[in-house]
Amino acid sequence: DTGVSQNPRHKITKRGQNVTFRCDPISEHNRLYWYRQTLGQGPEFLTYFQNEAQLEKSRLLSDRFSAERPKGSFSTLEIQRTEQGDSAMYLCASSPEDRGVASVGGYGYTFGSGTRLTVV
Amino acid sequence: KQEVTQIPAALSVPEGENLVLNCSFTDSAIYNLQWFRQDPGKGLTSLLLIQSSQREQTSGRLNASLDKSSGRSTLYIAASQPGDSATYLCAVITGFQKLVFGTGTRLLVSP
Numbered sequence: 001d002t003g004v005s006q007n008p009r010h011k012i013t014k015r016g017q018n019v020t021f022r023c024d025p026i027s028e029h030n031r032l033y034w035y036r037q038t039l040g041q042g043p044e045f046l047t048y049f050q051n052e053a054q055l056e057k058s059r060l061l062s063d064r065f066s067a068e069r070p071k072g073s074f075s076t077l078e079i080q081r082t083e084q085g086d087s088a089m090y091l092c093a094s095s096p097e098d099r100g101v102a103s104v105g106g107y108g109y110t111f112g113s114g115t116r117l118t119v120v
Numbered sequence: 121k122q123e124v125t126q127i128p129a130a131l132s133v134p135e136g137e138n139l140v141l142n143c144s145f146t147d148s149a150i151y152n153l154q155w156f157r158q159d160p161g162k163g164l165t166s167l168l169l170i171q172s173s174q175r176e177q178t179s180g181r182l183n184a185s186l187d188k189s190s191g192r193s194t195l196y197i198a199a200s201q202p203g204d205s206a207t208y209l210c211a212v213i214t215g216f217q218k219l220v221f222g223t224g225t226r227l228l229v230s231p
Binding site for chain 2 (some may be wrong): 006031033037040041042043044045050055056089091093095107108109110111112113114116
């Protein structure tokens with residue numbers, strides 16, 4: 001397993017179009033996260049899955065955004081009716097479930113290379 | 121609301137210098153802290169993870185410390201090299217499986 005994989009690496013779309021991104025986590029990681037990063041800022045949390053269940057969504061995730069993780073494996077993030085403000089780097093991360101003595105997030109998080117979205 | 125601040129925002133040093141990057145957070149009730157490196161236009165590469173029971177972690181020329189009570193972490197880079205040029209991000213891990221990131225320190229190491 002070579003890590004967290006994201007596709008596509010870059011996406012340019014016209015305003016109003018729908019786009020979908022894919023994330024393949026590390027295979028033994030049951031937790032998957034989506035973050036968004038705008039220029040000059042740190043990544044911001046969007047949503048989190050444990051297996052196929054979406055356990056938390058940020059208020060940043062408007063109703064134009066939807067994320068899925070069918071069968072608890074890969075995940076997709078779809079943006080409908082894109083706006084110029086959606087232009088950002090979309091990052092996916094995964095982590096194993098905390099077990100034993102490891103505290104919350106005790107194994108850390110592994111990020112993918114991201115999908116750069118440009119809405120023109 | 122947890123807020124993470126990184127100082128300085130940018131740093132330029134000649135090759136060979138030792139340097140310290142600072143990270144502070146407003147709520148000391150964190151579980152762990154992770155330092156990442158980000159090259160321009162790329163994703164995040166994990167550098168060091170400090171678990172709540174630890175005070176520091178070392179990897180090669182990197183050493184990170186954590187003082188939860190004062191809400192601070194530092195990343196020490198020894199003998200800096202041009203290849204260290206990147207943005208360094210710290211992130212605290214909250215109880216809701218969320219990472220809260222700072223805005224990063226942009227480091228430029230000149231040959």
